[in-house]
Amino acid sequence: MDMVTSSRAPRAVVTFVTPAEQQRVDALTGRGCVTVHRENLDQVLSDLRTHAVSAVIVSVSRYQQHYAPSVARLVREFPRVPAVALLSAYETRSSAALLSLGEHGVRTLVDTRDPAGWRELRSLVNAETPGSIDNLAIRTLRNDLATARSSSVRFFDTLFTVPRSMTTVQQLARYIGVVPTTLMSRFYRAGIPAPKKYLAAARLVRAAHLLENPGSSITQVSFLMEYSSPQSFSRHVSGILHMGAAEFRRRYSGEQMLEHMRQSLVLPYRQQLQTFDPFASPPQWLVQRRPDSERVAAPD
Structure with a gap:
């Protein structure tokens, strides 16, 4: 096989x-x-x-x-x-x-x-691997957002269940069924960092975890994470953490990168995330006021 x-x-x-x-x-x-x-x-x-x-x-x-x-x-x-x-x-x-x-x-x-x-x-x-970085991230972020709306929690779950081939927020938006510009607008209106920052951080959590294995080179992990080249991966790391890929490997394990993500993108915005709904459906009053024959989902 x-x-x-x-x-x-x-x-x-x-x-x-x-x-x-x-x-x-x-x-x-x-x-x-x-x-x-x-x-x-x-x-x-x-x-x-x-x-x-x-x-x-x-x-x-x-x-x-x-x-x-x-x-x-x-x-x-x-x-x-x-x-x-x-x-x-x-x-x-x-x-x-x-x-x-x-x-x-x-x-x-x-x-x-x-x-x-x-x-x-x-x-x-x-068995699902309880110690996998994806499962650890999901458990940790669910605990951070224990009182948040289920849709807010679901967004963070999605970051660690999507394929590694999902590299852009446009792909992520289509995956969750939301128009990309609408998704970005919802984050902006809620006073939360752009969704691309969350996707980029989640990808670095996964990359850092893979790099914990000494047998995995930066080049191999770059391609495993579906970057176009090791140089592209290094630019991605530099743009977010202001360091090269080699230093990133030395400084961050998967868990340490997850902690960085929490401290920079989750915990400072926990209040906004409590009520945030990135999958927002149309208001109930808008649906109920239309006759059945005219009811349509509000466009994203």
Whole structure:
């Protein structure tokens, strides 16, 4: 199966497992997850550098001692991506393989010789990652806006659920079903920073999180975030934070960039955001005063 490249695609789990295990793993995945099977660990490392991967599964049966440097590199360069050892059959070399995997940083073992192990693996590959930056951002901002209108909260949820390919406020407006000029006008009238500032900040939160993996270069993250070039990404960072991409990487983790977004764009405007509705529907009195045959949605 080919790697999915669209940004808000199902979570990708990359495997290095036996053919029999491939079939079982495929049967476990739901609509929110896609498995990508590779024939060697170099391919797995390539996927980690060029795609957003939620987990890696390494078969104990396929593991050989000469793979140890690749496993160590995988764990070292991509610490944010869980690595799982899969044990489906015990062989004479299984103990040595398990010991080597553990020594080189693989901390999670799923033993599927018992049916409960397959259930555990199903939960692992299909579960939303509670520690993902998108989920953390949504939880944090919902807490900041606990008493705000649901439509205001929904806007911030959307910032962290849209595809990475959504790079402009015009695209965002169309995505949420609002005319772009109308969306910008609503923010202006409410005394809130322009929506493009929120979208840009959310994108930098995601980029900073990806850059936490030492194995991900600025160039690779630039393309993962769908900037036209590394130079475009650097200009974007400079325009918002007045620093280059390399300094951005040194200074900001995903959580630190989220905190910057909160302090600059959310908390100072919390009062306005309490009643803000970026999806504003027409006033009820305007709808009710028209005969049924004449009722239309007020234009955005």
